[in-house]
C-alpha cells in the first residue's frame with residue numbers, strides 16, 4: 001500500500017525534548033493517526049525516532065527534512081520506516097531510491113514534478129503547500145499531470161484539510177498543527193490526541 005493511503009493526515013512533529021517523543025506518538029496513535037513524521041530539525045530528532053520505533057510499535061515512524069544521504073543513513077539506523085524531503089536534488093533522489101524504504105520527495109513546480117515523474121516517482125510531497133498556491137495550484141497540476149499524487153504540507157490547518165482531500169491528486173496531507181509546541185512543552189497529551197482525532201475524522 002502507498003504511503004499516501006495509510007492515513008488522511010501525517011502529523012509533522014518537531015521534537016525539542018526527547019522525553020516527549022514516546023508520549024506524543026502514543027497520543028497521535030490513540031487519536032487515530034499512526035503515520036508520524038519527525039523532522040530532523042532538532043538535535044534529538046534521531047533519538048526521538050529511535051525511541052518511537054522501539055516503544056510505539058503501532059506507529060509508522062518516518063523522518064522528515066531529509067536533505068542529504070547522511071540524513072537518510074542516520075534515519076534508517078534510528079528506525080525510520082519512511083523518508084520525506086522538502087525538495088529534491090539529483091543526488092538526494094538517487095540516495096532516496098537506494099534507501100530501500102518508501103519516501104516522499106518534495107516538489108513545488110510543474111518542472112520538478114515532471115522530473116520526478118520521468119524517474120517513475122509519482123507520489124510526492126507538495127511543499128510549501130499554502131505558500132506555493134495551495135488547493136488551486138494542485139487543481140491546476142492535475143490537468144496536465146493527472147497521474148501524479150501528492151501529500152501537500154506547509155501551512156495547512158484543520159480547516160483547509162477537507163478542500164485538499166477532495167482533490168483527486170491528493171492522497172493525504174501533512175502538518176504540524178496537530179502537535180503545537182506549547183502542548184508538547186506542557187505534556188498536554190489529551191490536547192494532541194483530540195487534535196489527532198479531529199483530523200482523523202476529516203479523512
Ligand SMILES: O=C(O)C(=O)C[C@H](O)[C@H](O)COP(=O)(O)O
Pocket residue numbers: 012039040064065066084085086087127153154155156174175176177
Ligand atoms: O520537514 C520537512 O520535511 C518539511 O519540509 C517541512 C514540514 O513538512 C513543514 O514545515 C510542516 O509545515 P507546517 O505544518 O506549516 O509546520
